[in-house]
Amino acid sequence: MSYSKSFDRCVRELSRLPGIGKKTAIRLSMHLLKMSMKDVEDLSSSIYNLKRDTRFCLKCGSISDEDICEICLDKNRDNTVICVVEEAKDIFLIESSGKFGGLYHVLGGRLAPLDGITPDDLRIGSLLKRIEEDGVKEIILATNPDVEGDTTAIYLYKLISKRYNSVKVTRIATGVPIGGYLEYVDEITILKSLENRREMG
């Protein structure tokens, strides 16, 4: 298409990424050609090293350079409070709001029966195991406040409050716009939604 095999190959590879169409891939490839060799090497190796070096924390499911992530290993954090999120990237947003001192648990998605995503597809078993083994006192459900996220929260609330009636189950406050996604919200709104969390039921 462009009469350069390496250019076409790069455009094809970039186009496979989510949200990057062919024209964006061409624009990015043109930009890469104008970057210094060192900057391109840094980018290329950072992509490779990410996949090589980063793994998912065996405990919370977040990303980590080690088997257990720094947050789970941090003795200064309150391991009796677990904030449950859909994806690891939601943790970074909550962390950057700066006030939450508990631990996290990544579900790896949310219930979406129409898409074939059932409780078995989420990291729920490992959450229940943590509740049992670590003396957890509160579970904060921080799934996104839309239909699937609310469904997932209600499912988890019923499951947890039935099995462990000493565990308080809370939901992040509205404040995060209804129908929205955590990742599009400012840090103050995220902080408020944690502070104003309410007990479910």
Place this chain on the structure above:
Amino acid sequence: MSYSKSFDRCVRELSRLPGIGKKTAIRLSMHLLKMSMKDVEDLSSSIYNLKRDTRFCLKCGSISDEDICEICLDKNRDNTVICVVEEAKDIFLIESSGKFGGLYHVLGGRLAPLDGITPDDLRIGSLLKRIEEDGVKEIILATNPDVEGDTTAIYLYKLISKRYNSVKVTRIATGVPIGGYLEYVDEITILKSLENRREMG
């Protein structure tokens, strides 16, 4: 920020690309983690190889795997007609419209005095050299139809028609929306704008 050095590094490198903000970089990095090692290696190496293997054609300035690109070397193309574009990516768009059989010349930008881009910053000298040496009969000015692109076209028209009065200088037809950019236009519109090109002056 994410408690994984390789993740943070990848986010930082991706954020340096045009049009990719921090949240997009995080989303892309999360996607990379979910891809297979082979797919990530393919992407990483395609970026590195692009920079290593692709150069700019010494004649037309387009991208190429060799010193002279395939289009310039193609004996079946009419080397007396040169289509002048701002960037190499505009060539791919014109080529995919499928009807143009001449050669190209990449300016490497357009005149923008306010941004400090003057004729000396564009590949104009090499264009004049080609007109003299290759017996060029027609120059098609396919710069974008906005203020800077039109200014660049008028500048080149005056320069070329004054020096070489046997050379016909044409401008791609309107049809490409005014104020728009070649890369956002469909192929048929690009084809029409080539067919309806008009002589300048």
